[in-house]
Amino acid sequence: MATIVMEKIGRLFINLQQIRQVPQMLREAVPSMPGTLRDGEVPYFFRERHIHAGYRPLHQGWRYYFLTLFQRHNETVNVWTHLLGALLVFMKASQLAETVDFIRDPHAWPLLILLLSSMGYMTCSAVAHLLAAKSELCHYCFFFLDYVGVAQYQYGSAVVHFYYAVEESWHRQVWGIFMPVASFLCCLSCLGCCYGKYRNYSLPPWVRKVGQVVPSAVAYSWDTSPVFQRLGAWVLFHGEPSGNDRALWFHFGQVAFFLSSAFFFTHPLPERLFPGRCDIFGQGHQIFHVLLVFCTLCQIQASHLDYVARRPLYMRLHGDSEAAFFAVLYVITVIACAQIATFMAGKVRQLLSCKEKAK
Ligand SMILES: [Zn+2]
Secondary structure, X not given: OHHHHHHHHHXXXXXXXHHHOHHHHHHHHOOOOOOOEEHHHOOHHHOXXXXXXXXXXOOOOHHHHHHHHHXXXXXXXXXXXXXXXXXXXXXXXXXXXXXXXXXXXXXXXXXXXXXXXXXXXXXXXXXXXXXXXXXXHHHHHHHHHHHHHHHHHHHHHXXXXXXXXXXXXXXXXXXXXXXXXXXXXXXXXXXXXXXXXXXXXXXXXXXXXXXHHHHHHHHHHHHOHHHXXXXXXXXXXXXXXXXXXXXXXXXXXXXXXXXXXXXXXXXXXXXXXXXXXXXXXXXXXXXXHHHHHHHHHHHHHHHHHHHHHOHHHHHHHHOOOHHHHHHHHHHHHHHHHHHHHHHHHHHHHHHXXXXXXXX
């Protein structure tokens, strides 16, 4: 017995030794990773306000940028926050799949769209933050991809709110137009964000911000209107959610997390207060990522609770065929946003080649 125990301890010790060797093995596998640079050493368009160091060099091989996933630089936390967020959503989706029949129950498709679009936007964002440092063209193209991710997530949000969270009175007013308008607003905010980025140099910063923020704010207000109406009724008339309306707490959570994330998206805090001291940890954009992940997790939880508790209502409001139409519209919206981003990437390519010729 003692021999078996000793043998197991010995094996465990060997395994621990192997784990301790992993960082060294990684270092040996990547013998010549260039170090990071200061802001003055990278072109202007790569510099972030109040971030003084931790920039990766341009024009390295793709392998280098993939491996910087394990390096300390000023985008590491931005990449990992959304990678881990995507993993959390994936785990939540697997857990839900034990009780929800995502294939045969068409009423579960809006929830499936939300799960897919959430993983989609987090993955696009992680890829953008990881690979955009390669060149100016990559910088534009990968952030256009990020905007496509965000736009299709807006659709995912709209569809669960309209399908599960809507009250009968608001449904009566927006029936037939809600999802087409939501789809149009996804395309508009994708275009606004891409165009704002494309005109980076030639437009004043406030015009660019208006182009990027206003269509997204309009889309958010429209897509979340069913939730606002329900939360408003809760605050005004009930005071406390009834037993089967636990979802309202999570809806409240998603709105609170979204609004606080929007604050950090539009304000470069805390790095403006501590310039050069948030280069690796503590940038406003990192806080924005984390709050957006919390917003998404609350939204998924709220939508699942609505899916379970409000079934008689949404089955009556949407019938049997609307879910299929919304799924098709989701695919059309993704394709349309991808087309917009591809078109804008073409414009960037032209602009960069003109700049190259002018040199
Ligand atoms: Zn980001």
